[in-house]
Amino acid sequence: MRESTSGFWLEEKDGKISIGYTDFGVSEFGGSDFEMTYYLDKENAEKFKEALKQKYKGTLKQMITSAFTKNFNDQKFWDFCKENEIIYTSSTWTS
Secondary structure: OOOOEEEEEEEOOEEEEEEEEEEEEHHHOOOOOEEEEEEHHOOOOOOOHHHHHHHHHOOOOHEEEEEEEEOOOOHHHHHHHHHHOOOEEEEEOOO
16 A cells, blocks of 8 residues: 555656656555656657557646556556557666
C-alpha cells in the first residue's frame, strides 16, 4: 500500500524516454520508499508517443497523465505497452 507518492516524472533525451515515480512509506517494504523507472529506447519511445496520440491529446506529460493517472498506474502502463507491442526496460530501488 502506498502511503504517498511523488507522482510521476518524465525525461525525454536523445529520442529516448524515461518515466518514473517514488512511493513513500510502502508497507510491503517495511515502510521503505520505493522507486520505479521505465526506459524506452528511440524506436519504442516513438511507438509509445504515436500510440498515445491515437487516444489522447496534449503534451506527452498530459497524455501520460490521461492514460496512466497522475500517480502512474503500472498495470495500465504494462497493458498499454503489451497491446501496442512497445518494449521497455525497468529498474527499481528501495531505501
